Amino acid sequence: IGISYATGHFVGITTHSMLVAPISANVFMGNIYLLTRNYHSKYWGKLYFAILLICSFVTLLLAASRAAIIGLIVALVFYFYEINKAHFLKFLYIIGLIVLLLLITYSFWSPYLDNLNRKNDYAIEQGSMISSRDEHWKKRFVEFKSSPFVGIGFSSVSLNNPEGSTFSSDGQVETGSSWLSVLSMTGIFGFIVFLYLFLRAGIDLLKLKRKNPYFISYLLSLLIFWAFHMIAE
Numbered sequence: 668i669g670i671s672y673a674t675g676h677f678v679g680i681t682t683h684s685m686l687v688a689p690i691s692a693n694v695f696m697g698n699i700y701l702l703t704r705n706y707h708s709k710y711w712g713k714l715y716f717a718i719l720l721i722c723s724f725v726t727l728l729l730a731a732s733r734a735a736i737i738g739l740i741v742a743l744v745f746y747f748y749e750i751n752k753a754h755f756l757k758f759l760y761i762i763g764l765i766v767l768l769l770l771i772t773y774s775f776w777s778p779y780l781d782n783l784n785r786k787n788d789y790a791i792e793q794g795s796m797i798s799s800r801d802e803h804w805k806k807r808f809v810e811f812k813s814s815p816f817v818g819i820g821f822s823s824v825s826l827n828n829p830e831g832s833t834f835s836s837d838g839q840v841e842t843g844s845s846w847l848s849v850l851s852m853t854g855i856f857g858f859i860v861f862l863y864l865f866l867r868a869g870i871d872l873l874k875l876k877r878k879n880p881y882f883i884s885y886l887l888s889l890l891i892f893w894a895f896h897m898i899a900e
Contacts, residue, residue, distance in 0.1 A: 685841075685900050688732030692739040692892060694723040699743065700885040703750065724776070731782035738895035742888040749884035800899050803843020806832055810851035818854035845897035865894070 698720040751758035824832040833841035
């Protein structure tokens with residue numbers, strides 16, 4: 668509708684694909700949950716969620732975040748498995764149906780893969796599918812080794828070598844991995860605390876699963892998505 672708060676391809680309430688992608692993936696998962704639970708019984712309500720699902724899918728493809736796409740796939744498989752654990756054939760049927768639907772509609776959504784294809788082509792030229800993250804990951808380990816217990820400081824990166832530390836004058840940094848950021852910035856002590864919070868959330872959800880299996884499975888799938896997404900973003 669012409670609203671723009673940024674320059675370049677990514678506009679609106681976000682300014683970068685690193686934000687567009689996970690938000691889109693979370694919206695996609697949310698609408699999958701609402702549709703599978705028949706949250707809105709009326710036709711127009713279901714149509715509304717379906718439109719949101721399609722919009723979030725297209726936006727995710729445009730954002731071209733491989734980490735977000737992989738994380739979403741894993742989260743989706745987990746969600747459908749959990750809600751159909753007692754009916755494994757139904758789980759296989761749903762997964763097969765989704766794959767078939769994607770194949771049938773490929774001509775409609777394939778044009779939105781241009782950004783993703785360019786990323787993959789560049790990675791192949793560099794000789795590694797993780798070439799865009801390789802230097803970042805190496806730098807985080809170097810930072811961790813320099814201060815393994817307490818880290819180098821929150822929201823900090825080493826300035827000794829620009830390779831693997833993308834930063835700007837206003838304090839923004841790109842580290843290539845949230846997990847490695849916690850490790851390099853807060854050290855072993857900080858990482859243990861963060862990991863405890865993350866795992867505790869998963870354990871608490873598992874304890875509540877009997878009370879509301881669909882909703883808890885949905886929340887667990889979001890947790891799994893973030894666990895995968897944070898590897899490379």
